[in-house]
Amino acid sequence: MVRAPCCEKMGLKKGPWTPEEDQILISHIERYGHSNWRALPKQAGLLRCGKSCRLRWINYLRPDIKRGNFTREEEETILKLHEMLGNRWSAIAAKLPGRTDNEIKNVWHTHLKKRLLTKDTNQNSNIKIKAKSMKRNRDIDSRPISPAQSPSDFSSSVTETSSGENTDSYGTSFVKEESFTSEEFPIIDESFWSEDVSMDNGNELNYTVPADASFDAFISEPAGMLCSSNGDDMDFWLRVFIEAGEMNDLPQI
DNA sequence: AAAGCCACCAACCGCCAGGGG
DNA sequence: GCCCCTGGCGGTTGGTGGCTT
Numbered sequence: 001m002v003r004a005p006c007c008e009k010m011g012l013k014k015g016p017w018t019p020e021e022d023q024i025l026i027s028h029i030e031r032y033g034h035s036n037w038r039a040l041p042k043q044a045g046l047l048r049c050g051k052s053c054r055l056r057w058i059n060y061l062r063p064d065i066k067r068g069n070f071t072r073e074e075e076e077t078i079l080k081l082h083e084m085l086g087n088r089w090s091a092i093a094a095k096l097p098g099r100t101d102n103e104i105k106n107v108w109h110t111h112l113k114k115r116l117l118t119k120d121t122n123q124n125s126n127i128k129i130k131a132k133s134m135k136r137n138r139d140i141d142s143r144p145i146s147p148a149q150s151p152s153d154f155s156s157s158v159t160e161t162s163s164g165e166n167t168d169s170y171g172t173s174f175v176k177e178e179s180f181t182s183e184e185f186p187i188i189d190e191s192f193w194s195e196d197v198s199m200d201n202g203n204e205l206n207y208t209v210p211a212d213a214s215f216d217a218f219i220s221e222p223a224g225m226l227c228s229s230n231g232d233d234m235d236f237w238l239r240v241f242i243e244a245g246e247m248n249d250l251p252q253i
Numbered sequence: 254a255a256a257g258c259c260a261c262c263a264a265c266c267g268c269c270a271g272g273g274g
Numbered sequence: 275g276c277c278c279c280t281g282g283c284g285g286t287t288g289g290t291g292g293c294t295t
Contacts, residue, residue: 016263038280055264090283106262
């Protein structure tokens with residue numbers, strides 16, 4: 001049996017918000033702000049718990065909320081960011097002005113996940129990508145290691161070309177080879193990472209590289225997925241699957 | 254026309270981290 | 275260091291409306 005919700009316990013209202021409640025909440029926040037969510041409903045005269053008020057405001061009533069369907073660009077951004085960050089909806093939402101984590105989560109579960117699954121199936125689901133040969137349209141030297149570039153500007157989503165080759169948004173080309181799983185990735189010296197955010201994301205391993213790490217430093221390490229970040233801002237990331245011993249295929253820095 | 258199914262999405266729940274006493 | 279409170283997050287649920295049979 002589930003624990004009785006706090007709202008019910010206190011005789012507070014649950015369920016969909018009425019326009020009247022919305023108006024009360026908006027007026028109150030416009031006038032007094034929302035320094036204390038717990039106290040807010042009482043002050044505003046709402047029979048809701050603070051949590052419910054906060055959620056309603058954050059996800060629906062905030063003036064900067066962007067309504068309407070997600071654009072193709074927004075969906076692509078979500079896919080890229082999800083690939084990088086996993087289910088960190090708030091972090092993804094931070095990169096999409098006017099969109100909420102809840103909204104993004106819903107879009108992911110209702111549209112994007114299915115799209116991804118379909119794509120995976122079509123592409124022979126078990127295929128993993130390995131950076132066998134890398135060609136870049138841009139000189140990798142010109143890429144900032146320091147987080148000064150916007151993520152959308154520097155994200156790299158893998159798409160498949162008609163020739164079966166995969167390219168990212170920079171034209172980095174990947175050759176699909178045999179399948180291999182996370183267990184087969186070489187072990188990384190954990191002392192290298194300033195912040196251990198490693199996680200098992202399906203068959204992939206994700207790591208965060210210190211923002212000030214030199215590119216030399218991290219390509220010298222065999223890795224699954226490599227990212228660089230600076231705090232919350234994931235400004236640069238490089239998606240490479242590298243096998244030990246194949247570093248020669250990487251461009252010289 | 255009615256029933257069943259499904260997709261969507263707003264809202265809720267439980268957990269966790271951070272801050273203050 | 276401990277406890278409590280609060281905000282924030284991600285997972286899940288349930289109501290609603292549209293579609294199919």
